[in-house]
Amino acid sequence: MTDGQLKSVDIQIAAEDLETLKHNGYRLCFAKKVNDTYNVVWQSAAKYLGDNTFTWQPLYELFGSNEFKDSVGVRVSTNQVPIGLGDQAVLDSAGVLGDASSGGSATGITLVNDYGTIHPGLCAFSTDIHGNPSTSPIYVAADAIVPGTDVLTPVECVQVWFEQDIATSTMFSSARSDAVEIDLTEEDSAVRLYSGGAWSTPPSISVDTKAIVTIIAALTVSVGVQQLLAKITSKLTGVYQDIQVDVKVAGGNTVSLVYSEKPGLSPVRLELTRMLLQNATTVDQLTAFAIEAFAQLKAGYVSLTATAAA
Structure with a gap:
């Protein structure tokens, strides 16, 4: 998977099921697989509708916790450090995590523990069904580790289910009832329908995405694909929630941004x-999102062209 690649799941709920779930206080829950397990509620939503989109990117933070306890919220006991796949960070003898550096497993995140007994944990970036971006816990090791190294391997699979009285960041140790696992290791998006109390995959409405706007910009400084993608994606909320962006860096400081429709949208x-x-201001707004992202990364531009698809 390309660094920073956006992943999304669209959860559709039949009208009768929606009424039943809401009347009985069920929440729509998401969890992400790490080390071949799910054990933290990534997001829990009470105000869901008949069609809900949840998105994320491989943007992580490493931390340590003093405990793993079923049905309790995650307590982050150390500082948190941004980290990516193929990186490692050292938890020193004082219990302070150092900055990430390259090293360790290429497909995982490595904690070098010089402190003592600790439960390694990960947070991850996501955009919830209301379009709000955040970074929240996705995993805490159930068993503490002693000094040495431990590898945390996030997998692009999510688990989705409905449950009463459970909040974001709650740890759990048992299988969730009537959950569906969605594997996006080879795909970027998926749609699931909950109808009649059961999960299914509805027929695909759109296989290929349709390009909307292409922006080419020559920047004054180089920027990371992952950072730029995260900045722009965080702005694609509200009426723009069904638009995605692909970011590529060409030679030098030239970047290309392609806005397109998300695949698998309902009719x-x-x-x-x-x-x-069809609104002429949409091109201007999508261009503005790019310019705002450049500014946030302290990157000016010497040229910029925005071309709308015919």
Whole structure:
């Protein structure tokens, strides 16, 4: 998977099931697989609708916790450090995590523990079903480790289920009832339907994404693909939630941004997105999102062209 690649799941709920779930206080829950297990509620939402989109990127933070306890919220006991796959960080004898550096497993995140007994943990970036970006815990090792090294391996699989009285960041040690696992290790998006109390995969509405706007910019400084993608994606909320962006860095400081429709949209959401694209101000707004992201990364630009798809 390309660094910074956006992943998304669209959760559709039949009208009768939605009524039943809401009436009985069920929450829509997401968890992410790490080390071949799910044990922390990544996001828990009470105000969900008949069609809900949850997105994320491989942007992580490493931390240590003093405990793993079922049905209790994660307590981050150390500082948190941004880290990526193929990186490692040292927890020193004082219990302070140092900055990430390259090393360790290429497909995992390595904690070098010089402190003592600790439960390694990970946070991850996501955008919830309301379009709000955040970084929250996705994993805490159930068993503490002693001094040495430990590898945390995130997997692009999520588990989705409905549950009463459970909050974001709650740890759990037992299988969740009637959960569905969605594997996005080879895909970037998926759609699941909850109807009649059961999960299914509805027929795909759209296989290929349709390009909307292409932006080419020559920047004054180099920027990371992952950082730029995260900045722009965080702005694609509200009416823009069904638009995705792909970022590529060419030679030197030239970047290309391609905005497109998300695949697998329901007919209603696809129609609304295409109506939005007929508005002449949409190109200006998507361009503004890019310029704002450049500014946040302290990168000016010497040239910029924005081309709308015919």
